[in-house]
Amino acid sequence: MALLEVQNVQIRGISACVPEKKIRTVDLDFFSNEDAEKFIQNTGITQRHISEGDSCASDLCLQAAEKILTELAWHKDDIDILIFVSQSSDYILPATSNLLQSRLGLSQDCFCLDVSLGCSGYIYGLSLVSNLLQNIKFNRALLLVGDTISTYTSKYDKSVYPLFGDAGTATAIEFDIQSNCNWTFDIGSDGTGSDAIKIKAGGSRFRTNKNSFDLKDININDPSQGKRSSVDLQLEGIDVFNFAIKKAPNSIFNILKYVSKRTDDIDYFFLHQANLFMNETIRKKLKVDKDKMPNSIQNFGNTNGASIPLTIVQSFNNLIQKNNLSVLLCGFGVGLSWGSVLLNLNKSLKTNMSYYHG
């Protein structure tokens, strides 16, 4: 358990951008109608927006950033920090945050950093940005979180391909001494589970070679599970599930205990959107009503680190009207890694949803 506390920061706006192209679960050719219906019932996923390789996470984040800067009327010269959280960078090197600084036209004094995290990445990103904003030099930050992980899945992997969608998000965060805000984080890591979600080849441990792209049976004893190559995402669903249904509630309870609050004191819980059944299992462990846990997985699938800000953007206008909403965000997954944060969302929060046309 690692608890962090940060004061005097406020989220001013959140924007999300997804590729225009979408795939409906019922249209997947390896699913019968019954399979598709069952899959939708359990995972919640009816459709996903996917990039098909013609847009990068950076492109989606760039559009999201432009929209929210316009909405907030923030000048680009005033952005002091840009953090890009993704596991689908433009290049092995240079860092995508450097490219985004230039593409967005931000100042050369801007503090730019790439962070390699997936499903827990939004929380880690918030912890970094909010801590950096404590420095007198920094006032305003853009946290860009996005992935195009669907492009790293095998189309012949029946248990992985239907899950992932692509999205980019931008969160505008400001230091505000008057806000009296207090964010409390709980974050953690367990690398013993690193095989549970992995793309094996392409890094420096296993460089790609001419065999890296060969499609092989996922389970040699059961060819019906499909095929993937060593550059495709592998996912051990059972291990991820076991991890999530333990760590996510524990992490949330850690924070609540630390701040002496109960789940009833929290207006909304925003969980990483991996699988509706998984989130329902976590919700029951937390003993929280359904209407306090908004979901967006139905329309977007699992969008990795982008899923929490995307869900906030999708649901914000339908939430109860209050000057300050007390929300608990919790991300968990690849690493394995997890993070939760308790913070307030002000009524004045600007949100924006857009579609990327390429």
Place this chain on the structure above:
Amino acid sequence: MTREEFLKGFQEQFDDTDLSLINLETNFRELDEWSSMMALIIIAFIDENYSKTLSGEDFKNCTTIEDLFQLLSNK
């Protein structure tokens, strides 16, 4: 936990399968309704009712419902 209770609970996780097809000796992977998602549903059922965790590796080593029961009993 008795065998009978475990089998009954296991059966209840299925919506579209004739319960007579699910007995202790059934190879659950051969059931039409079986999927990677069903595995998660079974894991959640075991977690909720028995507070025990079956890993992916544990699961791979089981073929029948009796195998799962034996594994759980030894945890």
